[in-house]
Amino acid sequence: MPGPGEFELIREYFGSRFNTGARQGSDAHTVALGIGDDCALLNPPAGKVLATSVDTLVAGVHFPAAEDPFRIACRALRVNLSDLAAMNAEPLWFTLALTLRDSDPQWLEPFARGLAQTANQYGITLVGGDTTKGPLSITIQVTGACEQPLRRDGAGAGDRVFVSNQLGAAAAALPLILREVDGSVTQMEQAYAAYHFPEPQFAVARAIGPYASAALDISDGFLGDLGHICEASGLGADLDLDNFPVAELARSMNGETALETALTGGDDYQLCFTLPEKHLQTVQKLQLPITAVGRMRAAAGIQCSLDGKPWQPGATGYRHF
Ligand SMILES: [Mg+2]
Known part of the structure; x- marks a missing residue:
C-alpha cells in the first residue's frame, strides 16, 4: 500500500x-x-x-x-x-x-x-x-x-421550468439494490441502470445552452434542487404536476406514491432548467426529452397543483443511503 x-x-x-x-x-x-x-x-x-x-x-x-x-x-x-x-x-x-x-x-x-x-x-x-x-x-x-455556462442564479420571473427525461427511478431502485424488497427481472435491470449508470445529460445541456436562463442536475430530489434555483435567482415557482414525468420503475414499485418519489427522490441526475418564454418555441422544435412542469414567479416558495387543486408531498427529504 x-x-x-x-x-x-x-x-x-x-x-x-x-x-x-x-x-x-x-x-x-x-x-x-x-x-x-x-x-x-x-x-x-x-x-x-x-x-x-x-x-x-x-x-x-x-x-x-x-x-x-x-x-x-x-x-x-x-x-x-x-x-x-x-x-x-x-x-x-x-x-x-x-x-x-x-x-x-x-x-x-x-x-x-x-x-x-x-x-x-x-x-x-x-x-x-x-x-x-x-x-x-x-x-x-x-x-x-x-463556452455558455449554465448557472443557478439566472432564472427570471415567468420563465418555464423544465426537467429532462423521467424522475424517481433511482429512489425507487434503492430498496431493490439493498435487497430490502424483491423485484422482477425487469425491475432489477431498471434499478441497476437507474442507480449505477445515471446518464449525464450532456446532449440536453448542449442543446439548451444558448437558451436556458438557469440549470442544475437533480441529485437530492427535484423539489429541493429547484429550491436551489429559486434561492439563487431570488424567485419562487408554481408547478403543475399533471404531466410530471414519473419513471416507470417508480410507478411499478411505489404505485400511488410514485409522484412523490419523482418529486423528492434523489440520485436521478436529470437536468432541471428554466427557459425564458421567448425561447419556448425554438427549444420545443429541438424535440428534446424534456417536460415543462411549471413557471418561475417573483414570490418566494414552491407551490404545486394537481388536477387543478393545491398539492403537497406527504414526505420530505430523501433517503441518503
Ligand atoms: Mg450538481
Whole structure:
C-alpha cells in the first residue's frame, strides 16, 4: 500500500487503461503531461471557461459498502460528470483520490475497469491521483470547459421550468439494490441502470445552452434542487404536476406514491432548467426529452397543483443511503 502522495497503485491498475498523456487522442492538446510527475500539466482550451467540481463518496453513506466495485466506479464518475453537464461544460480531465482498507486486487481490478470504461465513453482523461489507507471512500475532481455556462442564479420571473427525461427511478431502485424488497427481472435491470449508470445529460445541456436562463442536475430530489434555483435567482415557482414525468420503475414499485418519489427522490441526475418564454418555441422544435412542469414567479416558495387543486408531498427529504 503506497503512502499518501504516491500513485504507484493507481498507475499499476489504471495507467494503461486511460488515455493518460499527450500521446494520443482528442486530449493531446490539453494534457501536456499526465500521470507520473509532481503535477499534471494542462492546457486550457482557448476562449473557454474552466468548470471544476469535486465530490466524495463514502462507503456506507453514499453507496452500499459491499456493492460491486465495477458499478461503484461507473456511478462515482457519472455522478461527477453530471455536474459538468449541468454547467454545460465539456469533460476534459479528472483526478482520483482513493481511500482503501487494503490494496485488494479483486476490488481494484473491476473498479479500475469501470472507471476506465466510463472515462473513455465520455472522453474525460485521468491526470492524477492519490491513495491512502482507511475506510473506503472515493473522491473525484472533474474539470471541463464551457463556452455558455449554465448557472443557478439566472432564472427570471415567468420563465418555464423544465426537467429532462423521467424522475424517481433511482429512489425507487434503492430498496431493490439493498435487497430490502424483491423485484422482477425487469425491475432489477431498471434499478441497476437507474442507480449505477445515471446518464449525464450532456446532449440536453448542449442543446439548451444558448437558451436556458438557469440549470442544475437533480441529485437530492427535484423539489429541493429547484429550491436551489429559486434561492439563487431570488424567485419562487408554481408547478403543475399533471404531466410530471414519473419513471416507470417508480410507478411499478411505489404505485400511488410514485409522484412523490419523482418529486423528492434523489440520485436521478436529470437536468432541471428554466427557459425564458421567448425561447419556448425554438427549444420545443429541438424535440428534446424534456417536460415543462411549471413557471418561475417573483414570490418566494414552491407551490404545486394537481388536477387543478393545491398539492403537497406527504414526505420530505430523501433517503441518503
Ligand atoms: Mg450538481
